[in-house]
Each structure stands twice: as C-alpha cells, then as structure tokens.
Amino acid sequence: MTRLITSYDAVTDRLGRSDWLLSSLARFAFAAVLLGYFWSSASTKLGDGLLGLFRPSVGAYGQIFPRAFEAASYDTDQLSLFHWAVALAGTWAEFLLPALIVLGLLTRLAALGMIGFVTVQSLTDLFGHGGIAHVQTLGRWFDRVPDGLILDQRALWMILLIILVLKGAGPLSLDRLLRNVLSARPVAQPQ
Template identity: 60%
Template sequence: MIHAILTRLDAAGPPVLGTLARLTFSLTLAGYFWASALTKLEGAGLSLNAYAQIFPRAMEAAGYDVTQLTLFHTVIVAAGTLAEFILPALLVLGLATRLAALGMIGFIIVQTLTDLIGHGALSQPATLGGWFDRVPDSAILDQRLLWVTMLLVPVFTGPGPLSLDRLIARRAQSQTALAA
C-alpha cells in the first residue's frame, strides 16, 4: 500500500512541481520584474534610469549623459528591458516555459553580476550575504539562489498541466491523431 502511494506521488511530482514553481514565480517575482521593467521606460522610450541600472559605471563616466554611450549600450538596455517584461509573462502563461525559465536564470545571473560589480554590492557584506551563514534573507546570494532553484523546476519538469504549452501539445496530438 505504501509502495502504491509512493508510486503515485512519483508520477504526480513533475506536473505538480512545474505548476507550483510557475505559480510561486507568478505570485512572488513576476510583479517584481514587471515593476523593475517599468522603471526603465519613459514615455515611448528608455529612461535614464534604465541605463543607470544596467550600466552604472558607464553612466557615471559619461556624466549621466546617455548620448555619450554607444549603440551597444542602447541595444543591451532595450533587450534587457524587453526580457524583463516578456520572460515573466511567458512563465506566468506557461508558454515556451523551459526556454523562458532558462532565460530568466540568465537574466538573474546578469542582474546579480551587475549588482555585485556595477553597483558595488561586493563591498557591502550585509547586502551580499553569504551561504551557510544562517541568515536566510540576504538580498543577493540567498534570495537569488532561491529564485534560480525555483526556475530550475520547470526547466527539468516542464510547465505542468495548467499551461499554454500543455494546451498546444494536446491540440497538436489531437490533430496528429485525426490525420492518422
């Protein structure tokens, strides 16, 4: 009897975990990333804040004059801003979930490196935190590790049954079955 229960739990694990990870992301981080992306917009274009957040040292060196930066800077800022809107939306919807989760992991890594190097968090031990220090709410190391771990769940298990990916897969299967 216990074996049968464990077997059912094993089978249910990936779909449940994928859905729960996406739900957790939706409830805790999607709004954070969208709010952050909104700070990077001014009217129909990119804000000074966008450049200062993504390229803090370059902006300081340029006297906070965006016209002193290159096309490279503008492309990176625009791509980062778009990613901050699009990747969370894809995860919430469960569309291209594995790719979106990998993209968010990459985004978090770049965000973390920008915070550590560009914004000088390496020299702020309280903000940086440290693993195994028994302080679970350090803004960078602890929190970002939890974020990445949560995003790895749909990478490995898929989006779960409540997703557009699943809906699209079911429709494709039914189309294939009808054609056969």
C-alpha cells in the same frame, strides 16, 4: 518493519509521479513572488510615451550600466548603440520572460532566459553597483540568516527556474494546450 517500508515506498512512489504538481506550483510561486517584482523593475526602465518602448529611460542605463553611465557623466547621448540595445533588450526581457512563464508558454526557454537574466542582474548588483563589498547585499550561505539579497534570495529564484527548465510548465499551461492541439491535428499523407 517490512510493511512500514512498503507503505512508505508506495506513498513516495506516488509523490514521485507528481511532476505536474511541482511544475504548477513553481509557476504559481513565480507569479506570486516574482512577477510583480520584475514588471515593476521593467516599468522603471521604460522611456516616456509610446516610444518609450524603444527609448529606455535614464534610470535604465543607471541600473544596467552604472559605471559606464557615470563615466559618461550621466549623458545617454555619450553611450553607444550597444548600451541602447542591451538596455532595450533587458527591459523587454523583464516584461516578456516572466509573462511567458506565468502563461506557461515556451516555459523551458523562458525559464532558461530568466536564469541568464538573474545571473546578469546579480553580477551587475555585485560588481556594477558595488554590492560585493557589502555583506548584507551579498549574504552568506550556511549562516542561519536567510536574508542576503544575492546568495540567499537569488539561489531560491534559481531553484524555482531550474525546476521549470527541467520539468516544464505542467498541465495548466499554454504549452500543454498547444501540444494537445498539435497532436490532435491529422498528419497530411504524402501523395
């Protein structure tokens, strides 16, 4: 029995030292499952033409501020500078943060930003769009049905992002490349 436990410990100790694999797989899963989702969502928020990068679409306001937009009779001119700034920042974040995660650049910061983004997105879906009143949207934990949009799916998104915050991007990343380049540079000595 001691031999079996020793063998088991040897294998699990090696697995415990494979943080690089966990980080790499988390970034791969994010790219495979969520990158397209976020970029598609962000593209619906862009206004027309090149200046659309600075003028969110009507749909952006409807998605981000559903109740305020309805109260403004769906007229973007009746919304404030705050609404424009949040819609613009949200659109850019939905493009930039996932790209940074996939590239492995500023990964921990980008994953932390995505945790905030997904939190705000979930609260907007629940309270702004009324999802809190629909069990199918809210979902339930420990109910044998893993298809609830908010509690089930977004819990898994958060775990993926938390792994990246805690473990970083892994070896196949721009973070690692930059760290290696910076550590290889000679340090200037004061004269």
